Amino acid sequence: MKKHLIAAVLCVLLSDATFAQTVEGPWLVRARAVHLDSVNGDSTGLGLAINNKWMPELDISYFFSPKFAVELVLTVPQKQTLTSRGTAIGSFKHLPPTLTAQYHFDPLGSGAFKPYVGAGINYTRFSAVSLPPGVDIKRSSWGPALQVGVDIPLTRQLSLNFDLKKVYIRTDVSAGGANIGTFKADPMLFGVGLGWRF
Known part of the structure; x- marks a missing residue:
């Protein structure tokens, strides 16, 4: 009886160890180069626009399931x-953290x-x-974000990533303390980078 119990425990432990080795870890960290392409929608009548640019991006993902x-x-x-109608009138900095919930497909069932x-x-x-002087913008913006992308495994843990996001970013513009309209950046963000799963 004891021998059968010991054998059963060993089988469970060994199977758990094998399972742990074959299942990917829940964390995925990616570093991307991202190109920001602004829609530059403007209701102020000033012809406002911001420049498109490349920027660094870091993202951290946690998998609750595969x-x-x-x-x-x-x-x-x-x-x-x-800029206003092509003429630079000033500048600002923006910090745009984004949180998304994702559904991952495995269409070939092979992890390709x-x-x-x-x-x-x-x-x-x-x-x-x-x-x-006298011109200002609202300091914060909340908006939805949509995303589509693909991870292409290079090794067991390393993957190549392509990612496309549509992020809704807009701010009210004021002159002399009165609201004169809304500037909509609403950028499309294309990213390429590497991911590390652990």
Whole structure:
């Protein structure tokens, strides 16, 4: 009886060890280069626009299961030049952390590539605002974020990532203390980078 019990315990322990070796860890960290392409929607009548640019991005994902994950997107404050009808009138910095919930596919069942879709929320904080006297912008923005991407495994833990996000970022513009309209950046963000799963 004891021999059978010991054998059963050993089988469970060995199977758990094997399972732990074959299952990927729940954490995924990616470093991306991201291109920001602003819509530059403006209802002020001033023809406001910001420059498109490349910027660094770091994101941290946690997998609750092989298919469901949450991702927190981080970067450093980004400086943007603000123009009015093509003429530079000032600048500001923005910090846009984004949190998305994702569904990951494995269409071939072999891990050859893993596309995903996501949706979540963005919070953008504007700082270092330098605009003409009497002109100002609201310092924060909340908006939805949509995402689609793919991870292409290079090794057991390392993957190549392509990611596309639509983030809704907008701010009210005032002159002389009166609201004169809304500026909508609403950028499309294309990213490419590497991910490490552990």
